[in-house]
Each structure stands twice: as structure tokens, then as C-alpha cells.
Amino acid sequence: MMDIVKKNGDKINIEELSRELGCKVVEISALKGTGIKEAADAAVEAAKNGKTVPMHTFSGPVEHTIAHIEEAAVHNMPEEQQRWYAIKLFERDDKVIEKLNLDSAVMAHIDEDIKNVEKELDDDAESIITNERYVYIAEIIKGCYKKKSAGKLTTSDKIDKVVTNRFAALPIFAVIMFLVYYISMVTVGTAATDWANDGLFGDGWHLFGIGSADYEDASGAYSDALEAVNGFVTIEPDSEDFEPGTALETLKSYKPEGENPSVQIDVEDEETLEVSQLTVYYKEIPANADKDTTLGITYLDAVKYFEEGGESAFEEPDPASYGVWVPGIPVLIEQGLDAVNCVDWLKGLILDGIVAGVGAVLGFVPQMLVLFILLAILEACGYMARIAFVLDRIFRKFGLSGKSFIPILVGTGCGIPGIMASRTIENERDRRMTIMTTTFIPCGAKQPFIAMIAGAIFGGSPWIATGAYFLGMAAIIVSGIILKKTKMFAGDPAPFVMELPAYHIPTVGNVLRSMWERGWSFIKKAGTIILLSTIVVWFTSFFGWVDGAFTMLDESQMDCSILANIGKAICWIFAPLGWGDWQATVAAVTGLVAKENIVATMGILYGSGDATVWQTLASSFTAVTGMSFLVFNLLCAPCFAAMGAIKREMNNAKWFWFAIGYECGFAYVIALMINYFGKLFTGALAGAGDIIGLIVAFLILAALIYLLVRPYKESKKLGVKVKVTK
Structure with missing residues (x-):
């Protein structure tokens, strides 16, 4: 510093x-x-x-109590260790108490002494020691430290007057997080991810984008011309017996009834697969025609397009003819497999399983890296430390401490270190509650899934990613209120003391290092856990029983697969949430292995056939069911690795299963309410089943409101003394 x-x-x-x-x-x-x-x-x-340093002493009451503790509990230890252990016992350090395993009578005697000094100094033991140390530090620096402008506000102080303001702090935080997700999920991040999904893990891309615009124009002109002529005369350029010359003569010889007749054609949106109707005119487009519902080319213009272009005009434009075309990884792998005459099952495993699954996950790496860079900048400059301070004021009203935000902040990268960071919370009840709720915040593994749902169903809206972050925060606060009103978690929140670092410009090296550590962890998981999972998902989805025989299935037979049978057996559980089909059920279940698996599984199950995974998702989910699916997978139990961390930190099977059960149950009821209230507001309620579901949703809402407003078990008001040190 x-x-x-x-x-x-x-x-x-x-x-x-x-x-x-x-x-x-x-x-x-x-x-x-x-x-x-x-x-x-x-x-x-x-x-x-080995020279001993001068020992500083605390105030009289504290020294008197520490001397009592030394005499009663640690007098048999080496002399140089006695004072340290005595201070830790004074602070009621759980790990030291567990290590020493003192007699209950001795602990009762020590506790009585500590309570006496707490009463005398009107503070808790840990805060007393903290304050004594600050007093000692203040005495030392009097003669060693000289400020240039004593009493004047520093730049950090001036910034803090704005960003930690009681009224402006939260709106500023919301705007900053919106910008973070907008940049990473919509602008810079989306452009990079589109290239990764459509180019690197798709058909390919034009080098440096040169020729891409010309190819898009040529492809659009070909599609419009083909749709225009097919409105009047059907031709199929993709069929094996297609003859361009014969087709052109057929088109030229067509004579309709009337001077300028029109026909209605169905046009499918490439992104959403939504079908809309357009009007195609034979000779010319009337001046008063609606441009939104009229194809921009007439039949005669389309015939002219094919006539002037020759036989090649009937072929879809080749992107390689427009600049330098770089084939995507799946294309190159398929060419290599065809060159060695690879067997069908192995080709399917590699292309439809590994490449489709792992590629679907790795395609979101650019968005992840942009997000990790922005979060690293916020952390390195000192802003996130202020948010812990700001949220302490809010969390404390709901029974949580600002200390709970530190694990939440760490958990934005990965839930496992976030869970482990709960060790900094001394209060056992608060620590357990933080462990249970930390994984509500979207970690890096959930970001690809959020981006996929936002892009396929909600048009890439930045509010989805930002909303997911604040939904996690809201779930933590609601859970804190509910749990604090139970006997298991009742009590005042732990005190929160934190030194705020001065603002400074982050170094490029530190930011890039933080981004790479988080990003590399994401990539490694894609190459290990996700890889193995995609192999299992592919095998179980493309093998099954047909006519009593176990065999490899084609895409039209996937409903007979092992995975389909497993999904159908449990999909009824999720039917009240609006997505009771076996594909969505299986994707949610595989997400328990690793959250990235949701994207990988969808890449395999929804990406088969001619339609892309984005198109199939858009046609399989409504906005309501898509939101229900998103929320459930955001809030339910984390991946197996994070569950292992919860088990280790809880160190108790009962608490572990309670935590997992609470997370799954909370996610389920929230998703259920979203489904039925969403159907109510959109007018999509249908049948007695939906009416019963809506009644259940209202009952759940009433129960949640009751749990939120009922009085606390131990006290009607949570309070804490806050001591500010300079």
C-alpha cells in the first residue's frame, strides 16, 4: 500500500x-x-x-480477564503460547475451543469472566479485542505517520460520499450491474459468442468478416426468390432428380389467371421458428401494399433472378465464394471422419454428442471472459468492498450480516469457494444460513444457461441476465427473513467490521489474471466433467429399445431412448412448473452434475435435425415456461461439487440434506408461482388442472407472505451495536 x-x-x-x-x-x-x-x-x-517483540497490553478489565483465562485454562502450555490462546478463548473462537477441549466447568468459569467484562465495557468480546487493537495501533502511529492534509477528505472519501450514500448506493449498484451484464451479455460478449457459436462451433466464418455482408445479401436474395416462385409453382432444388433447365422452363411457362394475382405463403423465422404469412404478387407490388406482410419480390422478378443466374442460381450461395471462408470445428471434424470412413455410431458420438454438447458450452466462453473482466475490475478498484458495507445495512434488517455478502461475491465466480468463504462468519447459525443461500447467486457455470435462455426465448434482453443476479439477491433476503424466524436460526446477526481500501486503478495484469483463473476453471470443467456427461447423455439418448430389440436410434426414434424413458418417468414432477416434457426434465437433472450440463444436454437433445438448438428452444418454450425453467435451475440445488462443499462445511448429514431440500423446495415453489401467475396474466389458463394449480400458487404465496411478516421467535426487533473506527 x-x-x-x-x-x-x-x-x-x-x-x-x-x-x-x-x-x-x-x-x-x-x-x-x-x-x-x-x-x-x-x-x-x-x-x-528468535528475538521476542514487545508485548502490548490491553485495558485493565481486559487484561484482568485474560490473566484469569491463562490461569484457569492454559497454564500448562508453553509460556510463549499462553497469551495467544487466552485471547482466542476470550474471543470465543470455535476452532480453538474445539482444539483445547476444556472441561465444562472451566469453560463455564471462563464464560462468566468474559460476560462480566462484556457488561462492563458494553460490547461483545470479539469487538472488545478489535477495538483494543485499534486503540493500540492509533497510539503507535501518532509518532510515526503524518498526513499531508489532515482533516481533509481524500478522493476515496469523496467518491464514498456518493456510492455509499444511504439513498443513492443501491440505485448506483443496480445501474453498474446492469451495465456489466449489458456489456457482457448483449454487446461485446454477444458479438463474440455469436462468432463462437455460429462460426467456430458452427458452419464457419468469413476471415475478418470480409465478404460476410455480401454473402448475407446473396443468401437473402436466393431465399426470397425461391419463396416467391414456390408460392405459385413448387420446385425443390434440394431433391436428387432436380433439373435446373426443366425447372426454369416450367417457371417461365406458368400463366396465372388474372393480370396480377397474389398468393399467401407461410414463412418460418430462422431464429424462433415462428411461422408468419406473407403475400406474394405475380407481376408487381401495389403501392398501397403493407411492407411488413408482403414479400419484397414478385414471381416474375424471381423467375428473372433464376434466368439471369443460370443453373447455379438454383443452388444456395456458397459462403466460400465471398471472401476467405474458414470452416467451423464440426465441419472439419465431420470431413475428417468421412475421410477415414468412420462408423456411424462413433461419428454420431463425436459430432452429435461431444462436439454438440461441449461446443454448446464452450461457445459461451467469450461472454464469460468479458463478464469476468468486468467483475475483476470492480473488485480490484475497491468498489465491491463498498457494496458489502452498503448491503450490510440492508441485510441486517432481514437478519443477515454484511459478512454474508463476501461469500456471495466470491460465489459469482464459482459457488464452491463462495461456500468455503462462509468460514469467516463466526456465528454458527449465520454461517449455516449463508452456506444454504450463497448458491442462489448466479455463478459462472450458470451464465451460459442464462445467456441461452435469454437469447433463444427473450430476444437477448439484457434484463434477463441482470434480473437473474438480483433475483438471486432477493432469494437470499427472502430466505434470510424466513429462516431467521425459525428456532434453528433465530438470533441477532453477527457484527460486521471491514476496512475499506482506497480506490485505485486496477493493473492490467491483475485483472487479466483474475479473468483467466475463472475462465480456465470454466474451460477445464468443459473438458472433463462436461465431456463425460455429454458422452453419457448422447449414449442414453441415441440408444434404446425398438420392437423389443436394443439398438441405435435415429433422430425420429429418440422418444424410445433410455434417456427418454428416464425423463418420462420423472417429468410429471415438473409438469406443474410448465415444462413437463422429458427433454427439459433431463436437462434440469443433468444440471445437478454441473450447471453447464444444462446447455450441453440442450445442445444434444434440442439441436438435432435441421433446426438449431436456438430455434427448437424458441418453439418449445413460451416466455412464461421459459422463465419458470430459468428460475428453477437458478435457485435449485447446485452442482455435485458444490454439494460436496456444503457437506464439508456443514459437517453434519442432517444439516446437509436440510440445505439441499430447502434449495430445491424454494426453487420449486417460486417456479410454480411464476408458471401459474404467468398463465393468469397472459390468459393462457386452460382446463381444470390449471385452475387447481393457480389455487395452489395463491396458497403458496399466502404462506410465503405469512412467513415473511410473522414475528421473530426470540425478539421482535433485530438490533446490533455498530462501532465505527477511524
């Missing part, structure tokens, strides 16, 4: 500080990497020296 000290024009007397502390003090800057080696050398030298 010496770079910040010097930047502010402050001065530290290193020699005086070394004398006061009794050890060598070294100036370092972790940001710039200066002084690190010197500090390490000084630490090694101090360890070899």
Missing part, C-alpha cells in the same frame, strides 16, 4: 515504526510488486533471530 501512501503525499517514519513494533518494517506495494522480496527476507531473518 506504500504506493497509495506516497500518492497521497503522506509520510511514514519507518525507523520509528520499527522501534515501536520491535521488528524490521519494510515498505511494499503488492500492486506494483515492490519490496516483496525484502519483506520475505526480513521475515526469514526475524524467524532465525
